[in-house]
Amino acid sequence: MSDSWKISLPCTRAEAEAIDMADELIAGAVLMTTEEVEDDREQWRLDAYVEAEPDAALVAQVRALVPSAGARAATITHLPPEDWVTLSQAGLAPLSVGRFFVHSGAAEVPAGVRAFHIPAGRAFGTGHHETTSGCLAMLDGLADRDVASAIDVGTGTGLLAFAVAHLWPDARIVATDIDPVAIEVTAENAALNAVNGIELIVADGALADPVTDRAPYDLVIANILAGPLVSMAPELAAIAGPSATIVLAGLLETQRAEVVAAYAACGCTLEAVDRRGDWSVLRLTAGPDRFVPAGPFDPKGRDGWALDL
Numbered sequence: 001m002s003d004s005w006k007i008s009l010p011c012t013r014a015e016a017e018a019i020d021m022a023d024e025l026i027a028g029a030v031l032m033t034t035e036e037v038e039d040d041r042e043q044w045r046l047d048a049y050v051e052a053e054p055d056a057a058l059v060a061q062v063r064a065l066v067p068s069a070g071a072r073a074a075t076i077t078h079l080p081p082e083d084w085v086t087l088s089q090a091g092l093a094p095l096s097v098g099r100f101f102v103h104s105g106a107a108e109v110p111a112g113v114r115a116f117h118i119p120a121g122r123a124f125g126t127g128h129h130e131t132t133s134g135c136l137a138m139l140d141g142l143a144d145r146d147v148a149s150a151i152d153v154g155t156g157t158g159l160l161a162f163a164v165a166h167l168w169p170d171a172r173i174v175a176t177d178i179d180p181v182a183i184e185v186t187a188e189n190a191a192l193n194a195v196n197g198i199e200l201i202v203a204d205g206a207l208a209d210p211v212t213d214r215a216p217y218d219l220v221i222a223n224i225l226a227g228p229l230v231s232m233a234p235e236l237a238a239i240a241g242p243s244a245t246i247v248l249a250g251l252l253e254t255q256r257a258e259v260v261a262a263y264a265a266c267g268c269t270l271e272a273v274d275r276r277g278d279w280s281v282l283r284l285t286a287g288p289d290r291f292v293p294a295g296p297f298d299p300k301g302r303d304g305w306a307l308d309l
């Protein structure tokens with residue numbers, strides 16, 4: 001754990017949406033936008049978390065993302081040596097979604113739910129973000145389907161994979177993340193929650209033999225940003241079995257058409273949308289004529305899989 005700094009500036013809703021839609025706007029900075037409502041007026045703020053004391057050039061880079069802030073001084077806060085994910089998730093209230101209850105410790109668990117203890121920490125996915133809670137709700141609504149195999153791509157804390165394991169205890173489940181730390185965290189959380197048998201794999205999308213070797217999957221979940229979801233459409237469609245269910249999140253409502261078009265081009269049909277605030281969770285069905293790459297998966301990248309949109 002190292003020291004970190006937060007650079008904060010007020011912004012407009014449009015600026016916040018533009019920042020949320022882009023993948024990485026400032027190298028080495030984690031950008032988070034927050035809306036607060038005060039006296040019926042919405043106020044937006046950009047917080048940029050960095051791990052080195054910000055110099056004037058970095059502050060200028062943050063300022064350039066929010067022209068509406070004009071000459072207003074940015075607030076720079078030195079944060080104690082904890083990581084930003086912990087800071088952004090600290091003190092979260094327990095959350096109920098369908099038959100799931102998610103808490104970060106010492107919560108009174110209601111009867112009749114499957115509780116998951118997900119400590120706020122080094123990976124994304126306590127359930128409190130609309131994308132995660134929307135996926136949990138979507139999974140809860142699928143409980144009466146048959147699922148013998150599932151994959152959670154970009155598992156973060158592992159929460160969605162754990163929900164799958166609860167709903168389909170006999171299913172073969174794979175959880176992947178491009179970030180090895182997330183896979184470590186998922187392993188810790190699986191032990192903490194007595195969830196057994198999930199296979200954990202460090203992988204970029206489906207570009208790894210252990211992921212494709214275990215295909216096809218009846219259920220494919222991916223809560224990642226819209227950009228990666230679009231570029232991964234061919235590989236996620238290809239690892240989905242015929243008539244498999246695909247749950248996608250991490251996209252803003254304004255990005256829905258682009259993501260749906262990418263998956264439609266790979267033979268997948270939109271079945272349902274769960275809209276939460278500005279975010280949309282999509283449920284699609286992989287058709288029998290879904291995209292299948294002509295050659296073997298190329299572990300070096302997605303070049304040559306250009307979609308005809």
Ligand SMILES: C[S@@+](CC[C@H](N)C(=O)[O-])C[C@H]1O[C@@H](n2cnc3c(N)ncnc32)[C@H](O)[C@@H]1O
Pocket residue numbers: 123124125126127131132135153154155156157158159160176177178179182203204205223224225228250
């Ligand atoms: C928004 S978080 C979602 C975490 C969790 N599944 C949830 O729903 O809360 C996205 C996760 O995807 C991972 N990720 C980003 N790009 C990826 C890629 N190309 N392949 C696999 N995982 C990726 C990130 O490391 C992060 O843990």
